Amino acid sequence: MRAEIEAAAGEIRASLALLRRHLDWDNALRRLDELNALSEDPQIWDKPEKAQKVMRERTHLSDAIGAYRAMERQLDDALTLAELGEMEGDEGSIDEAQSQLMTLKAEVAKRELESLLSGEADQNDCYLEVHAGAGGTEAQDWALMLMRMYTRWAEQHGYKVEWLEESPGEEAGLKSATIEVKGHNAFGWLKSESGVHRLVRISPYDSNARRHTSFSSVWVYPVVDDNIQVEILDKDLKVDTFRASGAGGQHINKTDSAIRITHLPTGVVVSCQVDRSQHRNRAMAMDMLRARLYELELRKREEVAQAIEASKTDIGWGHQIRSYVLQPYQMVKDLRTDVETSDTAGVLDGDIDRFLSASLAAKIHGGQDEQA
Known part of the structure; x- marks a missing residue:
């Protein structure tokens, strides 16, 4: 043979x-x-x-x-x-x-x-947040590019995407956005994407065509069902209402009923503006908060060093998980697994399976010590 x-x-x-x-x-x-x-x-x-x-x-x-x-x-x-x-x-x-x-x-x-996607919540739907780092329009444009990358990946794998919150940048891009990715194993596949993503390119917003470095953070946490009990006390919450400021139409409705909830003990902040009903936005924001607090507890139990609260983490050099270089050469490199590719256009169009698979493969070869 x-x-x-x-x-x-x-x-x-x-x-x-x-x-x-x-x-x-x-x-x-x-x-x-x-x-x-x-x-x-x-x-x-x-x-x-x-x-x-x-x-x-x-x-x-x-x-x-x-x-x-x-x-x-x-x-x-x-x-x-x-x-x-x-x-x-x-x-x-x-x-x-x-x-x-x-x-x-x-x-x-x-x-x-x-087979490694057998953690407590790996099979669940998930929320994915992107937050622009310091740097104004350049960083906000990078946040939009990242969100497009994840929505393209989700669509290519048959997942449904729902936009829950979108805060546009002053000139272009996003200050922040939250989507819900719905489908089997959504959280299991995407959970390793939490961290800081770094972009190096010639800025289209710089009239002198200089090279810029931008940062955005990504946070992924599971949608939790009613069987998972997460205690949230009213006295620990700060609830704000505001007018939705996103694009409207394509993603969300412009309303006066957007909700922002801050969990005071942890500093976790969630926002929802998907519906014209303040009541429904509040209910969905509470679901997101339960999910964030549940993920925080999961990370504590798994003894993961990275903090979940984006608001308490500097979006900069020290917390990077992946680097995307468009100038002076083309390279996307994951700093945890050393997986890299020169197909930057493909990656930014949603082709990130090689990075997701490498994170899971690292668990196989590591004896599953990181498995939930």
């Missing part, structure tokens, strides 16, 4: 073995049997919230087990095709088997990464 086929099969077997360990195979099968039995009990729907939780876990586990078994079958089928091709001298069958193995190898690698 061709060396390439043997090598690919070996890598796929190794990845499948890792997947099996991540799934905790025997316990996963037992748990699926338990969930199937629970789902067949008509009394489970007496408590709808519990029933929905059981059904979500059952679907997730059933999909993971089914996918693993399907990939095992595909490996066996491809190797059988390759062996028959060898026996019959059929180069076409051998080429087809090799092609199937290459496709399967990519699928298994993706599943291996996704």
